[in-house]
Amino acid sequence: xxxxxxxxxxxxxxxxxxxxxxxxxxxxxxxxxxxxxxxxxxxxxxxxxxxxxxxxxxxxxxxxxxxxxxxxxxxxxxxxxxxxxxxxxxxxxxxxxxxxxxxxxxxxxxxxxxxxxxxxxxxxxxxxxxxxxxxxxxxxxxxxxxxxxxxxxxxxxxxxxxxxxxxxxxxxxxxxxxxxxxxxxxxxxxxxxxxxxxxxxxxxxxxxxxxxxxxxxxxxxxxxxxxxxxxxxxxxxxxxxxxxxxxxxxxxxxxxxxxxxxxxxxxxxxxxxxxxxxxxxxxxxxxxxxxxxxxxxxxxxxxxxxxxxxxxxxxxxxxxxxxxxxxxxxxxxxxxxxxxxxxxxxxxxxxxxxxxxxxxxxxxxxxxxxxxxxxxxxxxxxxxxxxxxxxxxxxxxxxxxxxxxxxxxxxxxxxxxxxxxxxxxxxxxxxxxxxxxxxxxxxxxxxxxxxxxxxxxxxxxxxxxxxxxxxxxxxxxxxxxxxxxxxx
RNA sequence: GGUCGGAUGGCCGAGUGGCUAGGCAGUGGUCUGCAAAACCAUCUACACCGGUUCGAAUCCGGUUCCGACCUCCA
Numbered sequence: 001x002x003x004x005x006x007x008x009x010x011x012x013x014x015x016x017x018x019x020x021x022x023x024x025x026x027x028x029x030x031x032x033x034x035x036x037x038x039x040x041x042x043x044x045x046x047x048x049x050x051x052x053x054x055x056x057x058x059x060x061x062x063x064x065x066x067x068x069x070x071x072x073x074x075x076x077x078x079x080x081x082x083x084x085x086x087x088x089x090x091x092x093x094x095x096x097x098x099x100x101x102x103x104x105x106x107x108x109x110x111x112x113x114x115x116x117x118x119x120x121x122x123x124x125x126x127x128x129x130x131x132x133x134x135x136x137x138x139x140x141x142x143x144x145x146x147x148x149x150x151x152x153x154x155x156x157x158x159x160x161x162x163x164x165x166x167x168x169x170x171x172x173x174x175x176x177x178x179x180x181x182x183x184x185x186x187x188x189x190x191x192x193x194x195x196x197x198x199x200x201x202x203x204x205x206x207x208x209x210x211x212x213x214x215x216x217x218x219x220x221x222x223x224x225x226x227x228x229x230x231x232x233x234x235x236x237x238x239x240x241x242x243x244x245x246x247x248x249x250x251x252x253x254x255x256x257x258x259x260x261x262x263x264x265x266x267x268x269x270x271x272x273x274x275x276x277x278x279x280x281x282x283x284x285x286x287x288x289x290x291x292x293x294x295x296x297x298x299x300x301x302x303x304x305x306x307x308x309x310x311x312x313x314x315x316x317x318x319x320x321x322x323x324x325x326x327x328x329x330x331x332x333x334x335x336x337x338x339x340x341x342x343x344x345x346x347x348x349x350x351x352x353x354x355x356x357x358x359x360x361x362x363x364x365x366x367x368x369x370x371x372x373x374x375x376x377x378x379x380x381x382x383x384x385x386x387x388x389x390x391x392x393x394x395x396x397x398x399x400x401x402x403x404x405x406x407x408x409x410x411x412x413x414x415x416x417x418x419x420x421x422x423x424x425x426x427x428x429x430x431x432x433x434x435x436x437x438x439x440x441x442x443x444x445x446x447x448x449x450x451x452x453x454x455x456x457x458x459x460x461x462x463x464x465x466x467x468x469x470x471x472x473x474x475x476x477x478x479x480x481x482x483x484x485x486x487x488x
Numbered sequence: 489g490g491u492c493g494g495a496u497g498g499c500c501g502a503g504u505g506g507c508u509a510g511g512c513a514g515u516g517g518u519c520u521g522c523a524a525a526a527c528c529a530u531c532u533a534c535a536c537c538g539g540u541u542c543g544a545a546u547c548c549g550g551u552u553c554c555g556a557c558c559u560c561c562a
Contacts, residue, residue: 041562243562332500335512385510
């Protein structure tokens, strides 16, 4: 098996990936809170870790991939005793909170399907694991790291830090955090500002609530991931992923909870994808550049020049390294779209190349070069650059400038299939002209037109060409005759 | 304010102490009745100021600007 290196936020370094069990990998990724339409910010971790999921399987691992759905309404902020995101939305729409959660879960799944994101092995709901979360709180209390105030349970970060290291993931010092915390008018029940809620007592108007040993309430913000990863992957598992914005406090708190409950920090490798920007700005509702996935797919947002196929979004994300920020703009997406079409045209071309006795160009190094890049912390942009070098090779074979043997053609077909289809999960966006009726009709039209051209009746020939162009059919005149295709 | 990260050619985006990243656009060419498409070739770079070095875009220091987190957030 090849040596895969991944960047571990915990150590701040690229590390050789060695799973706890040699043949299998356990992976947990933070999924969406389902209170609104899926947006670009959801696409990046989904695609980043989908690519990792696919790659680990290609490497021969048995992978259990858990990605949760957060359908429990956590509080909007710490000082607030009132609403949560799902509950607020439910009130606004006069729906049950679970109707809201279910509706947006379905929308999320639809977007993931369009982006060709594979289903995780398990997709647990936070609301379905209240019991596990309560049990975990009990363990934390029993171990002396939780305390109750007025029906709410808090995690005692200061006490925890005496015997453990709070801040190991985000490299924060608890002393700095205690110093820097602003006075918040002393509304909180917490002993220290750095403490966080494990269980929150539900105020009368809070609609999402469950019974517990401490009265009706709802679980804290960070608990579900600890409880569910532990349940399905064990107290110690291989990879925990999510967006960089979750490093603190969410993932830091998860580590603390797992250590406090199980004396085990949970994941061995922590991986974080970077954020996206739109036109150089952070995406946010207040900035007017908040674009949902469906708006990208149908082009309905005013900032978009056109619709972008889900595969263009996927390809565009893969053209950047997952730990870099990536900036969305119409120019960049249109460039990606053209690149993607070029790639798939070359794959099509490869199937049409007739093999020669011997190759006169060496393509044997391509598989290793791609693997090396992928093994270097999933450097998908470098893999793509190699694949585009391959596009040049394929095209020059078509032009008769190079030859490829049958063996080499197979090698390239396998390589492209492995990377483009299986690991990157890309699908062709070329329109297929596979309707028999239209093909018969078009070959008649093209035949007619070539007669016109032979008779030098350029005016009529051009009229046909222009007319077809208007209905999105493009005629391509080559020296071997004319072909046609749907325009993009 | 604290912690951390970034600044690469017209746009996006890799990488690295000396050797072409790649995509898109541009330019030149092939092909064509013309055009389009396609294909081939190719130019423009490493924020600023110092330092280390035979050599730095790459290492070090400083400056400016940008971003993330510190509060729900992918």
